[in-house]
Amino acid sequence: MNTCKATLRVLAAHRLYLIIYLVLIGIMMFTISGAQLTGQTSDNDTYTPGRATVAVIDRDADRGHIADTMRSYLSVSHDVTDLADEPQTLQQAVASNWVDLIVIIPSGYANSLIAAVSSDETLPKVETVTSYTSGVGSMASMSVSGFLSMTRTALIGDNVTVSVEDWKAKYNGVDGQTADGNNQQSQNEQSGQDTLDMLPEGRVQHLSLDDVAKATQQVLTVARDKTANHAIAVDHSDQTAADTDTVALATRGFGTTMKTALYPLFLAMTVCTALVISVFNAGETRRRLLASPQRASVMGLERLAVICVFAVIVVAVYVLATLGLMLAAGLNPSQLALSGVAMTIVAACAYALMTVACGFMLGECGLNDTMTNGFANLFGLLIMFTSGISFPPDMMPAPMLAIGHMLPGWWYCVAIDNAFGIGTASQQGSDVMSWASSVGLVMLFGIAFICIGLAVGRIRRTRSTLVTSTQTQLAEVV
DSSP states (O other): OOHHHHHHHHHHHHHHHIIIIIIIIIHHHHHHHHHHHHHHHOOOOOOOOOOEEEEEEEEEGGGGGGHHHHHHHHTTTTTEOEEEOOOOHHHHHHTSSSSSSEEEEEETHHHHHHHHHHHHHHOOEEEEEEEEEEEEHHHHHHHHHHHHHHHHHHHHHHHHHHHHHHHHHSSOOOOOOOOSSHHHHHHHHTTTOGGGGSSOOOEOOOOOHHHHHHHHHHHHHHHOOOTTTTOOOOOOOOHHHHOOHHHHHHHHHHHHHTTTTTTHHHHHHHHHHHHHHHHSSSSHHHHHHHHHSSHHHHHHOOOOOOOOHHHHHHHHHHHHHHHHHHHHTOOOOGGOHHHHHHHHHHHHHHHHHHHHHHHHHHHHOOOOHHHHHHHHHHHHHHHHHTTTSOOGGSSSSHHHHHHHTSHHHHHHHHHHHHHHHHOOSSSSSSSSSHHHEEEEEHHHHHHHHHHHHHHHHHHHTTTTTTOOOOOHHHHHOO
16 A cells, blocks of 8 residues: 555656646647547538739720729739839839739730730730739739630620621532532531531621720629629539448547547656656665565555556546547547447557556666656657558558557557458458457567566666665765
8 A cells, every 4th residue: 555655656746747748748639639520520611712912003004994804803802902003112012022913914905905816816915923922823813814815705706707708718609508509507407517617717807995895894794793603612412421421420530539649648658657667766765665574576566556557547538538529529429339439448558558568668777767758759759650640551651651560559550440440440340350469469569568677677686786875885884
């Protein structure tokens, strides 16, 4: 009983490690898991794109109402601002990122647009300056190109004409008649070739600025017409059953959250166990324990039993916190398979006992606080990043997978997967044999740590320098 009380007092004296490693890091891992659970259960399909700040510089005196209509067109999905057409102002706006995009309509652009449409040439381009700090400026530049392209299309569609000469040139006849007297259009309709290829090329002539203004207004009207320009919606008609199965979501949520326990549990239990063992293995303390009528091995087992019970309590608290997190995320814990939950708890307890064994090994090796914390943090990070919870196993490189298979964290996660039939499991539902083999490997790691600790402790205790201090030896000599 005294040994148990002394062990608890040592743990209480080092409660700072429990607060940092178990509470704070545990909260961090729960926060990450909570975000994942909330993302799985969220039905919010709304996406709001970023709005770019756009300035349109008109050097063409708004011929054809291109500049004003472009501003109205861009204002639907972007923020349009005014900017003075002065070199210093434009340079400062670009350098200071006042705007995400500057569109400069050069002088004579409307006439160039009319000439390009009339002669079927490439559409003239406006000058654009895009911000280098954000991608919304590039997206706004695409909107400008789309506006000009649709304006060109509207100009052609409203003003194209097909003359008799065009029909003669197409079919080598008169009014659509071929040279042998057969009507080519009737033949195309009978053969099912009702396409635009049957029409001759039209001509766009005598365009004016009024036609350009009409075309730009038509583009703006279509852009604002919700019946012609439908908003983007998410189609759920082709969702798979797995995505809508709440049981599968609850199972994956519980299993994933329990996997995150491996990092804070390893840090807290390894460091605390090593500190407890180191305190009781100190020179004077060990001499007093050896002078006790109770056997030292029995007292050592009592200390380990107290730490193991504490580790199991921590696992129970983590399980309860996981269930509470599921409720907060909108998942129903009652949908979990009881057998899978029981197997997961057993796997977590086996992993917790393995961490106690690792701390026992460090304590028997005589590492100080700094070395113990360094080893626990480095080895804990290695376990976490190779266990499959930080990265999906199918995305991990082969060397990383090989290292993971040699560490207990991987087999702890595999045991949880086999308990529910998720993740790396080879079959749906519980796989008792695979789960048992994974838990057995975790326990073998613990046994190996215990054996190493016992061997190193035996070697250290056979040295006289570890039994008494130099000051005590001098006092005895005097």
